[in-house]
Amino acid sequence: MVQTPFTWRYGGREVFLSGSFNGWSKRIQMIPMDGSATVFQRFIDVPPGCYQYKFLVDGTWQVDQQQICDVDEYGTVNNIVLVCGTELMIPDFNAEAFQPSTSGANDKAMLSVGSSSGNLSIEPALQLSDADMDILRQVLSMHLLSAAVYELIPNSGKVLILDVEVDVEQAFHVMYDEGLRVVPLWDEHNRQVAGMLTASDFILILLQLHSNRAIFANEDLGRQTVSSWKGWKFQHHRDVLRTLMPHERMPLIHAGPDESLADAASRIIQNNVSAIPVIHLVNGLCPRLLHIACLSGVLKHVCRHLKHHLGYLTLLQQPVGYLPLGTRAKEFLRTMDRPLLTLHLSDSLNVALTMLLEAQISSIPIVDDGGNLVDIYSRSDIISLAKDNMYTHIQLNHMTISQAIEITADVRRDRLQTCTRFDSLYRVMELLSVPDTRRVIIVEASSRRVEGVITLRDVFHFLAR
Numbered sequence: 261m262v263q264t265p266f267t268w269r270y271g272g273r274e275v276f277l278s279g280s281f282n283g284w285s286k287r288i289q290m291i292p293m294d295g296s297a298t299v300f301q302r303f304i305d306v307p308p309g310c311y312q313y314k315f316l317v318d319g320t321w322q323v324d325q326q327q328i329c330d331v332d333e334y335g336t337v338n339n340i341v342l343v344c345g346t347e348l349m350i351p352d353f354n355a356e357a358f359q360p361s362t363s364g365a366n367d368k369a370m371l372s373v374g375s376s377s378g379n380l381s382i383e384p385a386l387q388l389s390d391a392d393m394d395i396l397r398q399v400l401s402m403h404l405l406s407a408a409v410y411e412l413i414p415n416s417g418k419v420l421i422l423d424v425e426v427d428v429e430q431a432f433h434v435m436y437d438e439g440l441r442v443v444p445l446w447d448e449h450n451r452q453v454a455g456m457l458t459a460s461d462f463i464l465i466l467l468q469l470h471s472n473r474a475i476f477a478n479e480d481l482g483r484q485t486v487s488s489w490k491g492w493k494f495q496h497h498r499d500v501l502r503t504l505m506p507h508e509r510m511p512l513i514h515a516g517p518d519e520s521l522a523d524a525a526s527r528i529i530q531n532n533v534s535a536i537p538v539i540h541l542v543n544g545l546c547p548r549l550l551h552i553a554c555l556s557g558v559l560k561h562v563c564r565h566l567k568h569h570l571g572y573l574t575l576l577q578q579p580v581g582y583l584p585l586g587t588r589a590k591e592f593l594r595t596m597d598r599p600l601l602t603l604h605l606s607d608s609l610n611v612a613l614t615m616l617l618e619a620q621i622s623s624i625p626i627v628d629d630g631g632n633l634v635d636i637y638s639r640s641d642i643i644s645l646a647k648d649n650m651y652t653h654i655q656l657n658h659m660t661i662s663q664a665i666e667i668t669a670d671v672r673r674d675r676l677q678t679c680t681r682f683d684s685l686y687r688v689m690e691l692l693s694v695p696d697t698r699r700v701i702i703v704e705a706s707s708r709r710v711e712g713v714i715t716l717r718d719v720f721h722f723l724a725r
Contacts (some may be wrong), residue, residue, distance in 0.1 A: 271298035279313030312338035331406035396575040404522035560693035581681025586714035610656035644668035
């Protein structure tokens, strides 16, 4: 049992405390603190764990808005307290959570917290036990379960959708012109959203053109609709498209606006897709496309919610190098079930595209002969080859990665995000919440030698473990 203080600072004649630590079955009277007309406090012995609680002030249930709050399964807002081992972890948001270090310690002993100024540093947090980490993950899980998908939708914006009967060539031109990596498809005959067209589709087309131009010639591509391409892909790439059922097409993977962020994130991860459409059924019949949900959007929502609670959620302060997170190079190996893949500027584009598909990853670091980071090649970079039908004039095994990067330089967004193994988990989460960023490269600070990679999926798997 851990002696835990509960404090109400906002006055009242009579204040009681109740919470999940006693099954909400008992109201415990709070005691006025000497010398204060507004502060009530009570120490209670509770076992380690994460608990919800609330105050009954003069007959009215209230929460302390200055402490972390969350919503339970019944839609009720409660405060949260986290008790770890023999030490209570409870936030005090009336004080400065962090102060810049003045110890003069070695830079490698400093930990970036990911503040907006980028100048704030704290000493690395101590390693947490597995039990403590599980409790902290529970707090994050509660937020994902209580937040809804509609909270991802911006106040203004547009969502583009393509008809499944549009030509494949035209569809990829639209994706290039609009800067899209994925675009939903509309089936007018059945009056429904029918699927998604992605950069992976373009990669498969290029690989097919490369392997057999006679069967899949450009003039045929110009006449082929997206619908017929999807059918062809289903028949010929079941070994690559592992989300497909053996004998039928998988129903559309989507989310409703009122579903939880936890459900949306789980659906994206379990089905190994990059994004899903958010669809609202009007009167249960006519679907209305509202948004395209992706993991970076979910993570951005989480970071915004937790930004001011870092002192409470100690797990987020841990250096990523101390955590079983991501894929590491052999010399930094902990336990790893997959190798760290890299490319060189001299490698062919055919090698890069094949590697992206077979490994089912979104991007690959490009390194020099010393293993130092040079750039990154992503699936979405391939969309740039739609410009002026450039893909019809190249040979994938003759074009190098260096040449491919030069072609896409004018439209490439800044997707190269890096960290060191001493950066905090929260800092990495902030980097991954930037649109079009799906992985952060861990580098050695001075040499930029690649030490590992952390992806969006790595973070969600780690937090949900």
